[in-house]
Amino acid sequence: MNRGVAITDTLEEIAISENGKIDNFQKVARDLMADFIQSIQIAPDGVVTDIYPEAGNEAGKIDLMHDESRGEICRYGRDKNIVTMQGPFDLKQGGQGIAIRNPVYLEGADGSPVFWGFTIVIIRVPEIFTESIQALTKFGYDYSLTKTVSPLSDDIEIVSSSGNIMKNPITFEFEFCGSLFDFEIMPADGWSHGWNVFPQLFLGICVILLLTGLTVVILVIERHRDTLKKWR
16 A cells, blocks of 8 residues: 555656656556556546546546545545545446545745645555465464545445454554554454463473473482582
8 A cells, every 4th residue: 555655656756846747647657557556547636637557447537526426535635735545446347446646736936835636546455465365364364454435434344354254353453544444363263272272381381390300300419429429
């Protein structure tokens, strides 16, 4: 997700350095593309004008500021000058995605910031977590990752999950781009298998005690030998 934000930052720097122009957008976006990204977009004045790749994403060229499902969060990001994250939502190409929108400001004639538009990355979920998911499954863990839909909503959506019901999982909460994430994890076999450790633990303690006792006996014997040598 940080890489997604980094891509929007790169486009922002280009727009600022070129006074609001991003020449050869298609070429630049192609170089920034990654396998977990659905599309890279720019939206001057809040209207999406360029998308990479273009094929299959034509429907994404919309007025974000006045869109029914996107307008409120886009205006919030613009007014607060913060990167926002919205989703997951269904993609027309199939699957689900999360939108990262970075508001870009240029310097006006009087030195005050002037809103230019958004640099945007749509990341695919759960594909972005493929490596993590494979690792968790390999090591025998069930998991669930949920997030609030946006900074303006408390509605919770599942981002990725093993699909199994979890009892007393370990929970970790964190915030990213204004959204609250909740990650839960536990062994796929449950915590009960931990009781199997106690017999081995007991045996280990017994062995340590026996070795300690044996060491003491050896030291005592050696001490007695030294004493006998002195009396001879």
